[in-house]
Amino acid sequence: MINYTELSKEISYALRHAPWEYELEMDEEGYVPVEQLLDALHKEEKWSNVSENDLVIMIQKSEKKRHEIFNGKIKAHYGHSIPMKIAKEEKVPPEVLYHGTARRFLNSIKEKGLLPKGRQYVHLSQDVETAHSVGMRHDRKPCILKIDAKLAWEDGIIFYYGNEKVWLADEIPSKYIMVDDI
Numbered sequence: 162m163i164n165y166t167e168l169s170k171e172i173s174y175a176l177r178h179a180p181w182e183y184e185l186e187m188d189e190e191g192y193v194p195v196e197q198l199l200d201a202l203h204k205e206e207k208w209s210n211v212s213e214n215d216l217v218i219m220i221q222k223s224e225k226k227r228h229e230i231f232n233g234k235i236k237a238h239y240g241h242s243i244p245m246k247i248a249k250e251e252k253v254p255p256e257v258l259y260h261g262t263a264r265r266f267l268n269s270i271k272e273k274g275l276l277p278k279g280r281q282y283v284h285l286s287q288d289v290e291t292a293h294s295v296g297m298r299h300d301r302k303p304c305i306l307k308i309d310a311k312l313a314w315e316d317g318i319i320f321y322y323g324n325e326k327v328w329l330a331d332e333i334p335s336k337y338i339m340v341d342d343i
């Protein structure tokens with residue numbers, strides 16, 4: 162029986178952080194051939210029977226839309242930390258976006274704005290619930306930041322589409338970030 166959550170974590174690791182460990186050739190959008198990924202996975206005992214159909218099931222079963230298969234290739238929608246910057250689609254953002262973070266990061270965020278830190282882009286959430294679950298990964302009582310995406314976009318900050326819940330930006334200066342009244 163395949164553990165699809167574990168499979169998804171390993172594939173996220175491969176596609177976001179370490180394609181070279183799996184000998185994957187990645188294009189500028191982050192796609193790799195499904196066959197290459199399967200060949201790499203098959204070298205591990207626990208993934209020796211994984212098929213393309215399992216990857217489809219893994220994507221369907223996941224609450225978050227992390228991966229996409231298209232034309233025999235698979236990519237991660239967001240989260241990358243590899244040196245080659247993944248090209249994302251620029252898009253007009255919703256008027257407001259959210260970011261869930263830890264209380265201990267607040268002073269630094271107020272001073273420097275939101276920075277990508279270990280990843281290629283700052284990750285923003287479409288709704289408060291998503292931001293809350295993102296923030297819970299860093300702090301049991303996370304802070305939800307409200308981003309004036311409309312104003313930022315009008316001022317020339319570029320936003321990129323991750324999936325229907327996740328938006329990306331290169332950075333968000335602190336003047337567009339509100340910490341209170343959520």
Ligand code: HQG
Nearest residue numbers: 227262263266269270273274275276278279280284295299
């Ligand atoms: C913080 C997961 C200090 C930032 C999630 C965050 C998301 C600063 C942390 C996706 C800062 C980076 C990404 C500054 C930002 N000073 N701290 N100036 N600017 N930070 O994990 O956004 O489940 O790299 O607030 O759900 O938490 O894996 O980013 O707390 O969608 O699919 O630096 O990853 O998706 O943490 O999460 P992360 P994130 P998956």
